[in-house]
Amino acid sequence: MDRYKKLREWMVETQIVERGIKDKRVIEVMKKIPRHLFVPEDIMDDAYDDRALPIGHGQTISQPYIVALMTELLEVKGDEKVLEIGTGSGYQAAILAELVKEVHTIERIEALAEEARKKFEKLGYKNIKVYIKDGTEGLPQEAPFDRIIITAATPKIPEPLIAQLKEGGIIVAPVGERYSQYMLKAEKKEGKLEEHYLIPVAFVPLIGKYGWQDS
Ligand code: SAH
Numbered sequence: 078m079d080r081y082k083k084l085r086e087w088m089v090e091t092q093i094v095e096r097g098i099k100d101k102r103v104i105e106v107m108k109k110i111p112r113h114l115f116v117p118e119d120i121m122d123d124a125y126d127d128r129a130l131p132i133g134h135g136q137t138i139s140q141p142y143i144v145a146l147m148t149e150l151l152e153v154k155g156d157e158k159v160l161e162i163g164t165g166s167g168y169q170a171a172i173l174a175e176l177v178k179e180v181h182t183i184e185r186i187e188a189l190a191e192e193a194r195k196k197f198e199k200l201g202y203k204n205i206k207v208y209i210k211d212g213t214e215g216l217p218q219e220a221p222f223d224r225i226i227i228t229a230a231t232p233k234i235p236e237p238l239i240a241q242l243k244e245g246g247i248i249v250a251p252v253g254e255r256y257s258q259y260m261l262k263a264e265k266k267e268g269k270l271e272e273h274y275l276i277p278v279a280f281v282p283l284i285g286k287y288g289w290q291d292s
Contacts, residue, residue, distance in 0.1 A: 081113050084125040088112075092127050093145045100149045106175045107145050112138075114196065115168040134186050136281055138166040139228060143260075143278065147226055150249045150262045150275075153177050157223035160241070162212035162283065167193030169228055170205050180205045181219050183212035185284065213285035215241040222246065230258045230280040235287030239270060251280040255289055 089108050098104060113124035116138055120130055129137040139147075147169070153159070157177040161170050164184035170193070174180045182205060184190035190209045197205045208216060212227075213235040220241035227238070227250035234250060242248055242265045251258035252274075260278050263270040282289045 081111060081125075085112065088125040088127075088141055092140075092142045096142055098142075098145045098149055102153075102176055103145055103149045103172075106148075106172055107141065109175065110168070110171050111200075112141065112168060114200070115166040115171070132166045132189070134189055136165050136186065136189060138168050139280070144169050144172060146260070146276075147228070147249050148172055148176070150260075151224045151226060151247055153224060158219070159224045159226065160216060160219070160222040160238075161226045161228060162215075162238070163228035164190055164193045164207055165228060167196050167205075167207075169226070170207075171197070171200065171202060173226070174202050174205045177224070178204065181208065181216055181222075182206070183208045183210055183216065185209070185211055211285035213237070213283060213287035217241065224248070226250065227283060228280065229283035229288070230255065231283040231288050234261070234263065234270060235285075237287065239265070244268070251278045255282050 113121040116124045116130050129140045132138050153176050158179045159177050161182040164182040170180050170182040187209050190207050194207045215237040221243040223246050225242050225248040230251045246265050248263050250261050252261040253259050258278050260275040263272045284291050
């Protein structure tokens with residue numbers, strides 16, 4: 078068994094299963110995806126640590142547990158069309174691509190988007206599309222979406238994203254202050270979001286028209 082596969086199994090056991098993630102599909106996919114290929118080469122050996130890691134341009138790949146939690150909260154079954162805001166390393170998008178029909182992922186930093194695109198091509202993902210733009214405006218040309226995941230901290234759910242979510246659809250996002258938030262799971266019912274706030278988290282900021290201002 079290769080070394081990274083062993084580290085991955087250890088990661089899933091100690092950080093994900095023990096902390097209460099139950100969805101079998103999520104557990105299997107976290108065991109499968111080579112997280113070390115989504116971090117800079119010089120920190121590959123840290124890829125399975127219990128923390129977020131820097132991926133350049135001041136951005137981070139989320140902690141494995143947080144990726145598993147957000148994925149589980151999305152309650153995907155297999156035939157969904159998903160929108161992700163904040164491609165970053167591409168790891169979360171790859172996880173989702175294994176579990177749903179289509180992933181549309183938006184990144185505002187061109188270099189990160191290009192790197193992620195290359196990884197998806199190398200790893201053979203044909204159901205992920207990467208867009209370079211302000212994700213707070215969503216992707217009207219591909220709407221509506223069954224699920225939306227925001228992987229950067231937002232002061233509130235951007236209005237365009239609510240509009241682009243299907244009735245009965247689920248959105249998961251860290252919502253709150255610029256440097257501390259709560260994980261939000263919300264379901265769209267009669268055009269409005271029914272919100273459930275879960276655990277405290279700390280994400281890099283969502284920067285854009287309906288997020289934070291650049292500074
Ligand atoms: N999902 C990523 C983690 C991303 S970190 C992963 O699996 O690695 C958050 C990312 O959101 C950063 O790359 C940041 O550049 C991006 N981001 C911030 N504001 C954005 C916006 N308005 N539109 C698109 N991407 C944004």
